[in-house]
Amino acid sequence: MKLDERKRLVLRAIVEDYIASALPVGSRTIARKYRLGVSPATIRNEMADLEEMGLLEQPHTSAGRIPSDKGYRLYVDTLMQRINLSLDELRQIREIYERRTQEIEALIQETIKVLCDTTNYMALVLGPGVSATPVKRIGLVPMTEKSAVLVLVTEAGFVANRLLEVPEGIREEDLYHISGVLSHHLQGLTLDRLSLTAIRELYNELARYRSIVEQTLEILSGICASQESERVWVGGALRILDQPEFRDIDKAKAILGLIEDVNLLRESVSNFRGKSGVQVTIGVENDLEDLKDCSLVSATYWMGSKPVGTVALLGPKRMNYSKAVAVVEVVEETLSEVFTKVVGA
Amino acid sequence: MKLDERKRLVLRAIVEDYIASALPVGSRTIARKYRLGVSPATIRNEMADLEEMGLLEQPHTSAGRIPSDKGYRLYVDTLMQRINLSLDELRQIREIYERRTQEIEALIQETIKVLCDTTNYMALVLGPGVSATPVKRIGLVPMTEKSAVLVLVTEAGFVANRLLEVPEGIREEDLYHISGVLSHHLQGLTLDRLSLTAIRELYNELARYRSIVEQTLEILSGICASQESERVWVGGALRILDQPEFRDIDKAKAILGLIEDVNLLRESVSNFRGKSGVQVTIGVENDLEDLKDCSLVSATYWMGSKPVGTVALLGPKRMNYSKAVAVVEVVEETLSEVFTKVVGA
């Protein structure tokens, strides 16, 4: 069956009405509200066709229609009108990033806040992965007679600390010397791909401090493997409870459970990492069973041409895709700018 | 009216039955299940008396009774039997703390996990406040030509980093020297009470690096004021949704909202900071309106004789107080031991 212009109009009307009302949409509503110039009966015929094509579903015989996952997909891909954010919203977003660009934690918190506040959906941000961005500096801060704190700083501004044992009575100057050597050889490398040459040279040059080199390497690989290495930040999770489809406690629990163990979401969110542009994943397209009633709107943000992390919105399938896509797009662009500037500085 | 022995037994039976079942308790249940040797009619008389005394409530005429806040209070204060954890549970808890005592983040995460897993209630931990425990060390890790990372380590193991601008082209040795001076003068002081003498001496000794001293002091006060300075950690928040009293989405939302903005909880949790022993706050006794259906079981943990933070369990008023108190007590003691050992080391 061909999807002619009128069918497309009808589908779009149904999707948008359902997005707005959360109620199955009947033929009369469409005919009256969207002024297609035909009678409800005609709309009914079209709806029957659209249902046959798998684009619409009927909760039960005497209810209206709701979009199927496939229907949403078609809507997002070809029917949805791209909207631009209002100048006011744009200004607000830019402003936030102009103020603070130093502390990465604050930066991401603000990003979450913007995403949530402008859309009322749950916001997810995948932070700069420590393993993918190059080491900038490794510092050793003396603590007690026999311990020091190792501080790792990456190009993207990620900072991590770990305790480290040092030979008792080692002089502070020696520690500084060691951190200089460590930094010199590891600088510019990414943690997931430390070069063997670099490691060999470290052992050579710091032969007297073998244990420190060993601990350092162990700590670095530990940081790589740890959760903080690619932290998932979540905000506005509760807004999902305002959506009528999650009034049911058990559905709500399933979604909120993902936030409790936020690692489950990491993969879903980072699925399109490295792909440019805004990605929309609808319902069953999500890997996670628990997300089958949700849609994810995500985009990778960049430092120059390197993917750094992901920003995303998670809402019900019945979400305002136009708005969500627009917001995610702007936030991604702005964030990419910020990160790209940092590396240039 | 006098609260004689039998009334106390009846009240205890009602509280415990209601805790277990979440259903209003009738006179027959009490008479049969708790073998007081009297008939339901007698129990009914006692119940009427207890209600008159404000210890019980009746949802409606033909339902059984439930404890009032005052009833719970009496139960917790004088009727509840203190229980000891099983040797197995004790062993498990000790074991966790024996393994890892270095990274404070991991330590607290494990504490949360223990609290949740043994009780199935929401767990809260107030981390070591940075302002209250003495500075151990301040380090400056060179980053770029004109920036460095300031690392603050406190006695309790709290670590914070902040970016800092340095005069362009400053030598690394100078930075190390500066951090040595900073550490020397600030060591042992707490951030909320930096001595004026120390600050004066810093400006004296580091006259050439006035801007660095200024920034350092600013950063330190910033850390004091920031959220991380006394971070609230939450775990197992969703378990509250398993409680029948929170099946209602709006009640659930109120509670979960507190987790979203976790700062709201800080004050409630730290209310008894510095008081030794386990504290129980029931229903309306809580400062927060949203906690009126909840009880909080909390205890301060210590580093020597100094209060460091708080561990707490948050559950429905109808919570298993015996278990909760026992768990919080053991966790507090163990955690205090760990922190006290750290300072000795």
Place this chain on the structure above:
DNA sequence: GTTAGCACTCTCTTCGATAGAGTGCTAACC
């Protein structure tokens, strides 16, 4: 191809009846 008309289906709400749980009161009992 479009539309009016209509029978039909399904859900949701309302209402009344009923069962069940639990109470309070009274009168008898020890």
Place this chain on the structure above:
DNA sequence: GGTTAGCACTCTATCGAAGAGAGTGCTAAC
């Protein structure tokens, strides 16, 4: 005087029937 059996009463929860309402699909006419 405390205790208890008996009983009427109250309130809730559940179930089924009835009716309203929304929306459909089909048919026949335009």
